[in-house]
Amino acid sequence: MATRSIKEVARLARVSVGTVSNVLNRPEIVAPATRARVFDAIRELGFVRNEVARHLRVGRSRTVGLVVLDVANPFFADVAQGAEALADEHDTMVVLCNSGTDPNRERRHLDQLEQQRVMGILITPVDAGSPRLADLAARGTPVVLVDSAATGLQCSVAVDDRLGGQIAAAHLIEQGHRRIAFVGGPPSIKQVADRHAGAAGAVEAARGVELLDASMPMLSAAAGRAAGERVAALPPAERPTAAFCANDLLALGFLQAMAACGLRVPGDMAIVGYDDIDFAAAAAVPLSSVRQPRELLGRTAVELLLEEVAHPERHRHRQVIFQPDLVVRESSALRRRD
Amino acid sequence: MATRSIKEVARLARVSVGTVSNVLNRPEIVAPATRARVFDAIRELGFVRNEVARHLRVGRSRTVGLVVLDVANPFFADVAQGAEALADEHDTMVVLCNSGTDPNRERRHLDQLEQQRVMGILITPVDAGSPRLADLAARGTPVVLVDSAATGLQCSVAVDDRLGGQIAAAHLIEQGHRRIAFVGGPPSIKQVADRHAGAAGAVEAARGVELLDASMPMLSAAAGRAAGERVAALPPAERPTAAFCANDLLALGFLQAMAACGLRVPGDMAIVGYDDIDFAAAAAVPLSSVRQPRELLGRTAVELLLEEVAHPERHRHRQVIFQPDLVVRESSALRRRD
DNA sequence: ACCGCAGCTTGAGTCGATTCAAAACGATCT
DNA sequence: AGATCGTTTTGAATCGACTCAAGCTGCGGT
Structure with missing residues (x-):
């Protein structure tokens, strides 16, 4: 109800508003006795400084x-x-x-x-x-x-992020994978684009490796599941053997889809995520991931x-x-x- | 740099500040021609209303x-x-x-x-x-x-939360468990206390079931791991066969500790968490959990x-x-x- | 007794937007 | 022309805290 202002505090403490303001902001320049009176008044009224007014005045x-x-x-x-x-x-x-x-x-x-x-x-x-x-x-x-x-x-x-994408893809290539899916998100998001570019770079540098795009419009676990289902539905010959996901939520969803579709991870499908969130290590199959500080x-x-x-x-x-x-x-x- | 005020808008539009304010708040009462002039001025100056001042004045x-x-x-x-x-x-x-x-x-x-x-x-x-x-x-x-x-x-x-704790414990009891650990958090947190009370109620209602407290001072996965390690270290005869964790983070940590200590879930240790966060279903062993809306x-x-x-x-x-x-x-x- | 000075305190003005009573305007009517 | 009425516009006052030049006090020095 009653929200008190500096003015009421001043009245009760029998000082001017300027002094109350000083007590609040530079207590050391106020005489101890006065300061104590003001603090008492503040306590008694339950005064809480109005940051809005302060902000308006000082501008910051x-x-x-x-x-x-x-x-x-x-x-x-x-x-x-x-x-x-x-x-x-x-x-x-x-x-x-x-x-x-x-x-x-x-x-x-x-x-x-x-x-x-x-x-x-x-x-x-x-x-x-x-x-x-x-x-x-x-x-x-x-x-x-x-x-x-x-x-x-x-x-x-x-x-x-390019480097992150690159080391993720390089790692998968080194593991012997030749068909790799990139599970990204909305292309307007720069991180996604960069991670993709990094992966693409690594793929080009290698010989005979393909990068398939299996991006989704979202960066959620649900989107990851959807992507996983799509990829799992491909005929085995065309299906990639590894997926690099633009973040761990996608990767976790993707992983769930693999389980649901009966594909083993990493046997049938290796997965690398991104962000290394705490849940990545706790997943059904502990998730490889690109860690960021x-x-x-x-x-x-x-x-x-x-x-x-x-x-x-x-x-x-x-x-x-x-x-x-x-x-x-x-x-x-x-x-x-x- | 230049943050413009209503006054500058007024000057440029050749109206009073009151009119600008009206354009902003009740445009319909301002004559269309004037309104247009004001909008033009706003656009030209890149004026952005100062919510701080507004708030101070209107109080809400x-x-x-x-x-x-x-x-x-x-x-x-x-x-x-x-x-x-x-x-x-x-x-x-x-x-x-x-x-x-x-x-x-x-x-x-x-x-x-x-x-x-x-x-x-x-x-x-x-x-x-x-x-x-x-x-x-x-x-x-x-x-x-x-x-x-x-x-x-x-x-x-x-x-x-009592009900939640109760159904979780009742479920474990029904599965045949007779020694159940409760992995809680700081006792000052009411949710934790209630979930514990609910579980304790279910345990009392059953015959020959024991509830052991393995609470931690935090509600994090790390705390869950610590609790898990402590429980796993108990001699098999004293060790509970099930754990009810006050939230899913604890449960996930607890689950990781089981894996690390070589105990199988649910074989050696059944686990029920709380909250049913999305990650619960994606865990190494998909986690039973009490769901809340x-x-x-x-x-x-x-x-x-x-x-x-x-x-x-x-x-x-x-x-x-x-x-x-x-x-x-x-x-x-x-x-x-x- | 007077001056100077340090230490405190005062209070009017200010920040930017809103409000509202009063003024200005313009159209219509007598 | 003057009165009337509805529509617009005006601008001073206000919200609460901060600032700072100016004022006040009391003390020491001369």
Whole structure:
């Protein structure tokens, strides 16, 4: 009901509003006796500072937006945790928004965040080329691309997805596979495209290896199952013997489909996923996966943002790139010669 | 850089600020020609409404806070999705905060949310009895407890956790198990306590069945692994033949520990988890689990909150309770007689 | 007694959007 | 021309906290 303002506190403590504000922000310059009176009044009234008014006045917000493609994907949960950890150290709040790879939801979230005048936005965009992102930056909301390299207009933290795709495919080729399926997601998503490109590179470098595209419009386990069913339905002669999935959710779904269709993993079908989420190791057949430094991604994104906010003029956009590495588990273990 | 205000728009469109505000909020009462001029000015300047100032003036916010115990737990990700879906329909933003079952982080988030004057808070509290929650409500920030029944001071949506615990234990007992481990989490978490109570009830109702406590201080897969190792280390005569885990993360960790220790599931150890997250079905041994209507929980929580905000005076707090149900999979399949 | 100074406190002005009573306008009617 | 009425537009006041120039106090020095 009663939400108290600084004015009421001032009245009760018999000081001016300026003094109350000082107690709140620079308590050391207020005489101890006065300070104590003000604190008493605050306690008695249950006063809670109105951050909205404060923000309006000082112009700077203490929250950053983090827009991810899918909250239900543990990869992003971990990125968020990393971001939150560092933000926390700087008394900053991270608001997590979920675009669900829907450009409209993404746009709505960006609108909201910009209207809220957040201090900055960390985003894994559905479409990194969207002018919306450039607009934001131009109007003064710094943007850091997460898990997706920028072209110089903004900061970014990413993992080398081409390299990731390449080592995944190279690994499968080395295991003797000659027909490999690539299970990707919406092509507008840069990570997917890059992982595909990396895999394609490895395939071309090898001799006589084919890369089949079995992409789906989503990056979920359900989509992975659908892809798996499609692939399993191919006549054995045409069917690939291995699949490289653009993320672990797809891979887990794909794996389930194999079981459902009676194909053995890795015997009939080797699988390599991407992200190395915790569940990958716990899967029916422990999943080989390309590991990314998830928390570090989030943490670094916040770091870049804080840096930009602290020194807007002398700031130079930076592109941080981490290296992925392959974790080999049973799902792609050495293939039995037949 | 340049963030434009309504005043600049007014100047460019040669109207007063009041008119611009009207165009923004009730365009129909502004003459079409004027409206067009204002829209042109908005476009030309790249004006974005300052939600902070708006909020200060009108006093109502368009965002709700959702504080969960663990973002990395897919259960909460799904609750969040449900909440977001309904909030979205009401032009409302959900900010997701992660307490990580740490009371201090929870408190910090609540402080922040209250200072931001959010429209309300949905929370799965670390400790439902904390006076902080009552304070919030008393000072005018409505609170809805999520996945945890309230006592009348606020609204809540929950699933009957005693019943869930009961059916899980009853199922294991029916399978012939006589020594059952309960793998819980921090006891302050009400869901955990209730699930335990439910299981204890079922055990008492049966004859000659024992319930051993193997709880951990966390609700993570790592904690589940640790619990599993501890249980596996027991001499076979004392070792339980089944485990009921307070959530699926624990269960998955527990399952991994069994594999690592050379115990077969369900042969040597049957396992039932809780939440039925998507990964439960994809586990090494598909996991039996108690299913909860996850999205519905989130959706209903927002519904209750919106209801309370819409009619603060005539509002009566409600406690919505859903029923859980058991999904039996291989991890607790019928026990071979030895 | 007066001055200077350090340490505190004051309070009006400000941030940007909304509100609403009052003014301006324009069309119609007498 | 003047009155009347409905439609638009205006602009000052407001939300709550922060800022900062100016004011006040009390003390030490002369």
